[in-house]
Amino acid sequence: MEQTFIMIKPDGVQRGLVGEIISRFEKKGFSLKGLKLLTVERSFAEKHYEDLSAKPFFPGLVEYIISGPVVAMVWEGKNVVATGRTIIGATNPSASAPGTIRGDFAIDVGRNVIHGSDSVASATKEIALWFPEGIVSWQSSLHSWIY
Numbered sequence: 001m002e003q004t005f006i007m008i009k010p011d012g013v014q015r016g017l018v019g020e021i022i023s024r025f026e027k028k029g030f031s032l033k034g035l036k037l038l039t040v041e042r043s044f045a046e047k048h049y050e051d052l053s054a055k056p057f058f059p060g061l062v063e064y065i066i067s068g069p070v071v072a073m074v075w076e077g078k079n080v081v082a083t084g085r086t087i088i089g090a091t092n093p094s095a096s097a098p099g100t101i102r103g104d105f106a107i108d109v110g111r112n113v114i115h116g117s118d119s120v121a122s123a124t125k126e127i128a129l130w131f132p133e134g135i136v137s138w139q140s141s142l143h144s145w146i147y
């Protein structure tokens with residue numbers, strides 16, 4: 001079953017959006033497989049965003065991610081990588097549709113509340129980076145359509 005890595009960024013934690021964001025993924029029907037609150041070191045943030053290291057906004061992005069605690073999560077379910085990105089909305093909140101997390105709760109691309117893996121390959125890499133201890137293995141026994 002497909003899994004994705006979702007991170008609530010420091011502004012999302014500071015603004016009290018953790019419950020709202022978890023609720024949106026739960027209500028959609030995805031299963032929570034990993035969850036922790038942590039503050040990351042600069043080198044860890046640089047590793048997570050290493051593909052963007054040549055971008056002019058990279059230093060500011062790293063400062064943002066290390067500025068406070070983040071919530072790291074693994075969610076599982078059918079097409080969860082792409083559907084998770086749809087739930088999150090476009091990178092720049094000024095272009096994010098209402099009803100998406102960024103569309104409803106963000107204005108600035110530099111404070112866009114949440115991260116979600118952009119491909120299955122990225123999800124695999126990011127889950128390994130953020131959850132080296134592994135994640136809980138469980139399945140809902142209620143319904144086959146609840147992942």
Ligand code: RTP
Binds near residue numbers: 061109111117
């Ligand atoms: P994320 O990785 O956080 O889910 O975001 P994304 O795929 O939607 O966007 P990406 O291009 O990978 O950018 C990563 C994060 O960098 C910040 N950013 N700032 N100042 C800027 O122009 C700018 N562009 C991107 C955002 O926090 C974005 O989520």
